[in-house]
Amino acid sequence: MSQSMKALVLTQHGSLDNLSVVTDKPRPTLKPGHAIIRVKASSFNYHDVFTVNGMPGIKVPLPVVPGLDLAGVIEEIADDVKGWQPGNRVLINPLKPGVGLMGEMTDGGMAEYALVDAAQLIALPDAVSYAQAAALPVAYGTAHRMLVTHNTIKPGDRVLILGASGGVGTACVVLAKKLGAEVIACAGSAEKAAALSALGADRVVNYREEDFSRWAINQYGKPQRRTYEGGVDVVINFTGGDTWRPSLKCLKRGGTLLVCGATAGYDPAEDLRYIWSFELNIKGSNSFYQDDLEALLTLVADGDIVPLIDREVPLEQAAEGLRLIRDREVLGKVIVTP
Structure with missing residues (x-):
């Protein structure tokens, strides 16, 4: 040999x-x-x-x-x-x-x-x-730990996913749909938006054509009303950079921002007023563990996710x-x- x-x-x-x-x-x-x-x-x-x-x-x-x-x-x-x-x-x-x-x-x-x-x-x-x-391991393992292991998404939640066309992003779309969420996927082209719709996303936003945060506020009501209704329940943001503050703006009162990375920059502009005014939750999730990977293999083997x-x-x-x-x-x- x-x-x-x-x-x-x-x-x-x-x-x-x-x-x-x-x-x-x-x-x-x-x-x-x-x-x-x-x-x-x-x-x-x-x-x-x-x-x-x-x-x-x-x-x-x-x-x-x-x-x-x-x-x-x-x-x-x-x-x-x-x-x-x-x-x-x-x-x-x-x-x-x-x-x-x-x-x-x-x-x-x-x-x-x-x-x-x-x-x-x-x-x-x-x-x-x-x-x-x-x-599976890095993309789906990271998404599984963030969404499933940490029990962060409930059936019926409105979940907005930034960077939805990448490895972790598509994994979040697949798993969030599996958990019964209404999925809003953000992508940078019409072709990707169409593909994400085919993957199961309920709504898609081309962030190059419109501001995703303003779109969510217009679609789901203004969080500034300080109600538990206006805005989305969960934003998944592993891009960071200039997407961080808009992510805070479109969350409903009591909403959750999930973060597992920062591909566009780890030191974003911050606005703490949104966090206390609307009682937002910031939930970090790091990497994955053996049980995440074993659970994913079972889901794939059973045909529950592809x-x-x-x-x-x-x-x-x-x-x-x-x-x-x-x-x-x-x-x-x-x-x-x-």
Whole structure:
């Protein structure tokens, strides 16, 4: 068996030009407590854009193979690992115990093989494809924890989702509909708006054509009336930046703003008057846990949800796939098949 493999490698921070596909990356060496996975599918997240750009305060050991999400088959397993064997289909929890995220602190899924801690292994049901599984951890896991685990959405709630066309956004649309909410999805083009309607969104707002906050206030009544009726019940905002203050404005009295990230900036302009005047709740949600991923696999296996995949590309086109995510030209997930 060849001791080298094909992989996408980031050599230095800065731009997507620093990503290259190599054919001579040394294959991982098996260690106690670990398994080597033959990667069948991996997916990109906006987090990979941050990894390529470089993040203040986070020192990534370069060169590194990106890709937090991966699914595949156990190729080799250490003798001290019980309950697993070569040939088992598995989804990998991206968080490597004591190390950090795969694709950031250690090599990730954009390669033919990956070394994982046995604690990261999750059995993959036969009814779930490798591509579906690889779509789940970061995007759907984050959305599941924010909406389901934290019990933040009730049937009939009006839920406005910013960035609804991305990985986490489409996951929020799917899960919020599953929970019985009235979903208002915000997107930046007519094509994405139509696709989100097809995905199940009850209403769509093209934020390039109209102010989403003003639209919500006009549609559902003015929160300034200090009633429990005007405005939306929940805003899901993981963009931050200049969307933060408008998000506060369109919430009804007692409404909730859910946040799990800040792709457009983590230090937004704030207006505390809305928070106390309308008794708003700000609820943070961080990452995901094993039980979120196991619950999602069951939902997919049972046909209750279908992860939205925009396209599947070979490893040679992986950098272009990440560019599409960076430039917000996709709806849902980009899957790479090494």
